Amino acid sequence: MEFQRARRPEQVAQRRRAILDTARRLLRERPVAEISLRELSDCVGLAKSNVLRYFDSREAVFLEVLDGEWGAWLDELEGRLDGVGDPVAVASVVAASLVARPLLCELVSGMAGVLERNVSVESARGFKARAGVHSGRLAGLVRERVPGVGEAGARHFAHAVLVITAGLWPHANPTEAVARVMRELGSPGAAEVFATGLREFLVNQLAGLVARSTG
Incomplete structure (x- = not known):
């Protein structure tokens, strides 16, 4: 794919969409840490310097992808939570939707260890503002279904969802050597460990926050 220099706003938007779509495609093939700016730009059909006309770094591209995925997840989660009100059920639905x-x-x-490490103040400010909106929306969805958690508890849970997901996800994607050893030991598969662990952690978080708020 070859692009001429974008001059009109719609052309700029088109270039940005092409870069983001390519980033999403590459992410379906391998982890973000393995995708370089050079590979991304080659796949889009732009020089690295031209990609940087639209995003200030490789990391800024993936933060924008994250922002879009985060919003889409919340749109879906809102529907999945319809009619759900028990803390265990709510946390379980959140976990399953993330899996x-x-x-x-x-x-x-x-996000915290890689993607936020090489972005401009402007990009960081914009992303953090949108992240705050997303977290607030998740907290609101949870509090609507589980009023007993309280406002502060719902905000804490929304933050815990990110921290727990970030901590557990690497265990869902072990190296081949580690996966082989796990099989030899008869351990559950990595995907099962992630799904089960995420559900248990989130259930314990939400149930514990409700108990503290109402105790």
Whole structure:
């Protein structure tokens, strides 16, 4: 794919969409840490310097992808939570919805340690503002279903969802050597460990926050 220099706003938007779509495609093939700016730009059909006309770094591209995935997840989660009110059920639905979105989990796992390490103040400010909106929306969805958790508890849970997902996700993607050893030991598969662990951690978080708020 070859692009001429974008001059009109719609052309700029087209270039940005092409870069983001390519980033998403590459993320379905391997982890974000393995995707370089050079590979991304080659796949889009632009020089690295031209990609940087639209995003200030490789990391800024993936933060934008994360922002989109985060919003799409919340749109879906809102529907999945319809009619759910028990803390255990709510936390279980949140966990299952995350398990079904490996791209989101991959980006969340690299957010603080990788993606936020090489961005401009402007990009960081914009992303953090949108992240705050997303976290607030998740907290609101949880509090609507579980009023007993309280406002502060719902915000804490929304933050814990990110931290727990980020911590557990690498265990869902072990190296081949580690996966082989796990099989030899008769351990559950990595995907099962992630799904089960995420559900248990989130259930314990939400149930514990409700108990503290109402105790």
